[in-house]
Amino acid sequence: MDDKEDNADCTGSDDLSEGFDGTCSPSGGGGGGYIAGDPGQVCPSCGDPPPPDGGNVLCFPPGTPGCPGDPTGQLPVPDPNSGATGVAATGGLPDNPNAGPVTPVDTFGSLVTGGDGSVSPGGYDEDAGSILSQMRNPNLCPDCASIFNGASNFVSLSTAAIGGAWTVGIGGAFVGPVLLEAGLSAPAGEAAFWTGGPEAQVAAQELGTTILDTPIGRAFSLIEDFLPESWQTSGWNYLSEQFASSATGDINVVVGPSSWGGSTFWQVEFPELVNSSYAGQVTGWAWTLVP
C-alpha cells in the first residue's frame, strides 16, 4: 500500500484522522494518525518522521501494518517542536508548549503547573485541587472529557467494579524485549501502580502486583522499621524505579482522589513507564480512577 497516496487525503482536514488501515476516518476513531485539531496536518508515511506542524502537535506514526516497530500506529512519537513525548492515550491532540511533559490524561498540558518549583509531570498543582478533580474540570483538562465520556481515541474501554471505581483500558499490540530483575518484578501484564491514597493501593493490589507484593518489596517493608528515614526514602525510590522499569505487557495504574503530583508514582514510576511504552516493553495502560 502506498501510504503517501492514502495519507494525502488527510492533509488539511480538521475533522478526519488516519485510522489503522491508513484511511481517513472521523476524528478520534482510530488509535493512530492525527485527529481533529491538527489543521494543515500532513499525515506522514510509514517510517517518516512527524512533519513540523507549527502548532506543537503530539502525533502518532501512521497506523499502517508493516510500519517498522509500530504495526498498529499506537506508539507515540516525540513532539517535533517541544520534544515532549506521551503514551498512546489521547494522542494526536495539540499540547501546550509551555507545559511540562505530556501525560496520558493531559495531552494539552493544560492542568496547571505546580507553583512550588517542584517537577510535576503533566503540570499538576495541588493548590488547584487533586489530579482527579482537575481531570474532571473541563476548563483545566478539556481532553480529559474524552476519557470520562468514552474516549473514542482509546483502543479499548472497560469498566472495573472495584469499589465504584472504573477503568479505562488502553490497548496496545507490542511485545518488546523483557528484562526482569529477579524478585522485583511482576509477571508480564500484572504490574500495578497506584497513587492517591490507601483506596488506590487496595484497588491496585486487587488488580495486579504492586511493588509491595514483590518478594523484594515485602522484604524491604519488613526491615524498613529499623532503617533511618533517609534510607527508607532512597530505598523505595530506587526500588520503585526498578519495579517500573521492569514492568512488561499491560499495566494497571490506579489513581486515588488525593493523588499529588509530587508522588513517587508521578515523579519516578510514570516517566519510567512512558519510556517502557516507547520501547515497546509496556504494551497497554489501564487507568483506574478511584472516586
Place this chain on the structure above:
Amino acid sequence: MLRRAWWHGFSAVRSDDGYSVWFRGLGKGVEYSEASRVLRIPIEGARTKEANWIIYMGHLRRWLPPHHNEELSEEKRTQIRQRVVSALEFLKIKFHVED
C-alpha cells in the same frame, strides 16, 4: 516534650504527654500510640524538594483492634493530627499532608 524512642528504630518519638509516634515507612505508614491504643496513618512516597512522603491525615479514622469500635471524636482527631505533624517535624522528616 518530645524525645527519641530509639528502641523503635531511627524514626520514633515519645512525648512526655504520654503518646508516641513511629514513622514505619511505606509498608506500615505512621503509627500513633496512646496508652494501649494504636492507630495507623497511611502514607505514600514522594519525590520533591519539599517532601519525601505524603501523609494521608484524612484517614485518621479509627484505632486498631481491640479498640476499633471506640469513637474517635473530631477533637481527638485534630489533636492527633497536630501531634503527628509535630513529631514528624521533630524527626526532620519532609512530608506533605493530604487531608
